[in-house]
Amino acid sequence: MxxxxxxxxxxxxxxxxxxxxxxxxxxxxxxxxxxxxxxxxxxxxxxxxxxxxxxxxxxxxxxxxxxxxxxxxxxxxxxxxxxxxxxxxxxxxxxxxxxxxxxxxxxxxxxxxxxxxxxxxxxxxxxxxxxxxxxxxxxxxxxCTMLSADELTHWVGHEAEKADFSFAPGVADQLILYTGTSLQTLVKEIEKCALFAGKGGTLTMADLEQLVTRSIEQNIFQLIEHIVQVQLEQAFTMLAELLRRKEEPIKIIMLIARQFRIMFQVKDLTQQGYSQQQIASQISVHPYAVKIAAGQANRFELNKLAHILRQLADLDFQMKSGKIDKVLGLEMFLLKLAS
Incomplete structure (x- = not known):
């Protein structure tokens, strides 16, 4: 059963x-x-x-x-x-x-x-x-397998109901994006949100921004989302924040490359007729990550994603060999991507 x-x-x-x-x-x-x-x-x-x-x-x-x-x-x-x-x-x-x-x-x-x-x-x-x-x-x-993207969003909403508060529209999805898909981690964040919202309260997007500390992986998700939406100011603000927190530029590039690789795989498999649940199993990521990647990949052709991955590999080599300043290389890549 x-x-x-x-x-x-x-x-x-x-x-x-x-x-x-x-x-x-x-x-x-x-x-x-x-x-x-x-x-x-x-x-x-x-x-x-x-x-x-x-x-x-x-x-x-x-x-x-x-x-x-x-x-x-x-x-x-x-x-x-x-x-x-x-x-x-x-x-x-x-x-x-x-x-x-x-x-x-x-x-x-x-x-x-x-x-x-x-x-x-x-x-x-x-x-x-x-x-x-x-x-x-x-x-x-x-x-007891991973929940689908829709099941995960529903589960978060249900946990909020059990704690006697609610999320404003879109906030539950944003919580998952910021926190990740671990149910154990989400439960702890929902408990924090419940205390902040109070009995019968509603948690807004502004409240969430104050409460949740995002991991570097979740920040990279958001950074790419800003680029996809051509929100350059927000993208560079987020990059500056990552660098201020002493995150290594090569690590940032590695995580950006990982996300674009997922986007490429999701788009490729979607075009072959695979469902999001099947893709998640095929590439060993959570179905929610597939949902996010599918939305981001819609802005790119498959050959463009392949080209971006080649650019990232080249940038990684240049950074590691000292042929380009790491921060400058990152900034130039983001500008090219947005254009």
């Missing part, structure tokens, strides 16, 4: 005896664990009812024994077993041997007073393995 279906079932009070949560969004995995815990265990009972194990140190048969043992002083218990790498194709470096047949047998008649949650820090499981097939048939697999 997908993540949303799992959450809907939990909210309705419907629970699977075993969950295998995997994927790149560790925040979603943790959120599912917390949702199950909140639904099944009273806060004062958690010391007795929630048991955590690391499967690089504990064999899976210990997890099954724990699941089959009656809970102490509580009606139900949750067993969280992390780093379950035996569900993937990765080679395990630990000395623990896992008897997966015990898990297969347990799945045939699971205890009704226990819920096991396996967590796996991997994008994919090895579906050739018998145990993975068995768990898939039991609808126990819950992929």
């Amino acid at each position: 997908d993540y949303k279906s799992a959450i809907r079932q939990i909210n309705k009070g419907q629970f699977q005896p075993v969950y295998v949560c995997y994927g790149s969004e560790s925040f979603l995995i943790q959120e599912l664990v917390e949702k199950l815990t909140d639904k099944l265990v009273e806060p004062e009972h958690r010391a007795f009812a929630v048991n955590k194990y690391d499967l690089t140190e504990t064999p899976v048969e210990t997890i099954i024994e724990e699941a089959e043992t009656l809970p102490f002083m509580v009606p139900r218990k949750i067993i969280v077993a992390s780093r379950a790498l035996f569900f993937t194709g990765a080679k395990e470096s630990g000395k623990i041997e896992h008897k997966l047949d015990r898990l297969t047998e347990y799945m045939k008649s699971p205890a009704d007073f226990s819920i096991i949650i396996f967590t796996v820090d991997a994008d994919k499981l090895d579906e050739r393995k018998k145990i993975v097939k068995s768990l898939k048939d039991a609808d126990a697999l819950v992929p």
